[in-house]
Amino acid sequence: MSRIAIIGAGITGVTTAYALARRGCRVTVLERHRYAAMETSFANGGQLSASNAEVWNSRATVLKGLRWMFRRDAPLLMNPKPGWHKYSWIGEFLRQIPHYRDNTIETVRLALAAREHLFSIAEREGIDFDHEKRGILHFYATRREFETATKVNALLREGGLERRPVTPDEIRALEPALHGPFYGGFFTESDSTGDIHKFTRGLAQACARLGVEFRYDTTVQAIVESADGTLAVGTQREGQQDTEHFDRVVICAGVGSRALAAYVGDHVNVYPVKGYSITVCLDDEASRSAAPWVSLLDDSAKIVTSRLGAERFRVAGTAELNGMNRDIRADRIEPLVNWTRRHFPGMSTARVVPWAGLRPMLPGMLPKVGAGRQRNIFYNTGHGHLGWTLSAATAEAVAQLVNNEQASSPSSPSSPSSPIAPNPGKRQNLASKAS
Missing domain, CATH: 3.30.9.10 (D-Amino Acid Oxidase, subunit A, domain 2)
Structure with missing residues (x-):
């Protein structure tokens, strides 16, 4: 079973963890705060708004x-x-x-695709x-x-x-x-509304029931590809430094994504x-x-x-x-x-x-969803003011890509795509512009 690290426990990180866990993946979420949803996913406007x-x-x-x-x-x-x-x-x-x-x-x-995913998650998990x-x-x-x-x-x-x-x-x-x-x-x-903080915390609990491991108070300091093809992720927690190896890493770190992408040679201009x-x-x-x-x-x-x-x-x-x-x-x-x-x-x-x-926020206002330049690096980040609205769909998209056997091959940074988008070819081009 592949070991997957997700960096960030905001709405995009937790929905991604959930989508991967339901596919049978072994998932670890690394989060620098003590709890999930403590930054942008804490007290936003609450709108699930395709109309915005x-x-x-x-x-x-x-x-x-x-x-x-x-x-x-x-x-x-x-x-x-x-x-x-x-x-x-x-x-x-x-x-x-x-x-x-x-x-x-x-x-x-x-946004319309995301709506149905989020509603089904909430009903399934009783959030x-x-x-x-x-x-x-x-x-x-x-x-x-x-x-x-x-x-x-x-x-x-x-x-x-x-x-x-x-x-x-x-x-x-x-x-x-x-x-x-x-x-x-x-x-x-x-359209509808809800408390993003309560939803994300409730979904994190559902993820834990599915076997997802959350490591809070953990800061990622380096991501390096090892000789065996795995990714060595260097972390610091309570003053202690550690390195752990994962088969794939998904960066869902909000405004921290730009710095993390630079570790692995990608330009993600959040x-x-x-x-x-x-x-x-x-x-x-x-x-x-x-x-x-x-x-x-x-x-x-x-x-x-x-x-x-x-x-x-x-x-x-x-x-x-x-x-x-x-x-x-x-x-x-x-x-x-x-x-x-x-x-x-x-x-x-x-x-x-x-x-x-x-x-x-990415310059083109579309999130970065898909593969990076380095082998086994993926992104689900840069949702701007619509993270709550879009996250359930982009999580499904990146989880499908990560879980695909072909995802282990090197990818161009211009290849992010959303398998659930109505027009996958167009989505690929637009996501590339947004990065």
């Missing part, structure tokens, strides 16, 4: 970013301090603009993660915003997503708790794009009644919401290009609180839990 699959590589996004440069409360903020990684990533991001249409459609297809199948409502305050969204909607529908326009009256009927001026919106009934969230504690009946159950997306503010059970309301958004900085800034949290007060005036924000996490 539009990639960011568009001229409109770039122009908005330039206008926002000097606003501290802007949805997109960049630290202008020089840095090779940041500016080289931006250069690659701009070169992906011609692929905006194809990458958006491909992301929709992948409670505050799942709400109430759809996602996008709303727009102006005609111009709505018309722009209509063009995006055509791409989402081409990818296979059913999403319908709604009037201001329909918006209020769908979510009576929402206050504000609306020109129109779009409603995706098939950049940490910081996002923020607040969890509003609904401590009284008035707040619980004033909080929405339908998930929302305010396109102009780039803010998403999810109801996580009766007593929690998650509000998330913003993007910040500031390297590996994990600081929680008050001036970035304040717009989320103010937005909540404005749209839900009856909800108390007396007890709010702030959080910041680093999205692992």
Whole structure:
């Protein structure tokens, strides 16, 4: 039986471990934190959102970013301090603009495939993660915003997503708790929400029942191919260094994937794009009644919401290009609180839990899923703001590839593919661009 190491116990690492364990593989997960799902998979916006699959590589996004440069409360903020990684990533991001249409459609297809996998996993393993199948409502305050969204909607529908326009009256009927001026919106009934942290922790327990070994507080320091063809993985745990040999290694390390890929000669240009969230504690009946159950997306503010059970309301958004900085800034949290007060005036924000996490973003916005240059190295990383939405499908794809007898042969770095994608040939090309 092949020994497989997975680096990272976030949503992508744990779903990959599960997919491999169900195929009978012997899996060890190496995670630098004490528990699973302690970084980007801790407190995201909660949306399982094929309707949010539009990639960011568009001229409109770039122009908005330039206008926002000097606003501290802007949805997109960049630290202008020089840095090779940041500016080289931006250069690659701009070169992906011609692929905006194809990458958006491909992301929709992948999100739809992932949805069915995740639902079946949760049912099979009995994972409670505050799942709400109430759809996602996008709303727009102006005609111009709505018309722009209509063009995006055509791409989402081409990818296979059913999403319908709604009037201001329909918006209020769908979510009576929402206050504000609306020109129109779009409603995706098939989208849903849930607590990514609870799901990932529950799935890690299911993996352990299947024989997966989790090694927490373990930092990977080196990956070297040995003379016998195995991969020697050097680790450090509680000050003790060790080396262990595996037949294959899957890198699912989020923002740490770029450094790990460099160990084995691959260029995986993941950049940490910081996002923020607040969890509003609904401590009284008035707040619980004033909080929405339908998930929302305010396109102009780039803010998403999810109801996580009766007593929690998650509000998330913003993007910040500031390297590996994990600081929680008050001036970035304040717009989320103010937005909540404005749209839900009856909800108390007396007890709010702030959080910041680093999205692992590739320039082309598609994840790196597949084989690396070095023999028996694989990737499932770089999902950006859609890790929760895409992970169940990309885990199946990479597990199928790792488990295939042919996966032991050397592969080009341009060969990642998703066997479950509707158009495998196209998927191969797009994933290659994203890396």
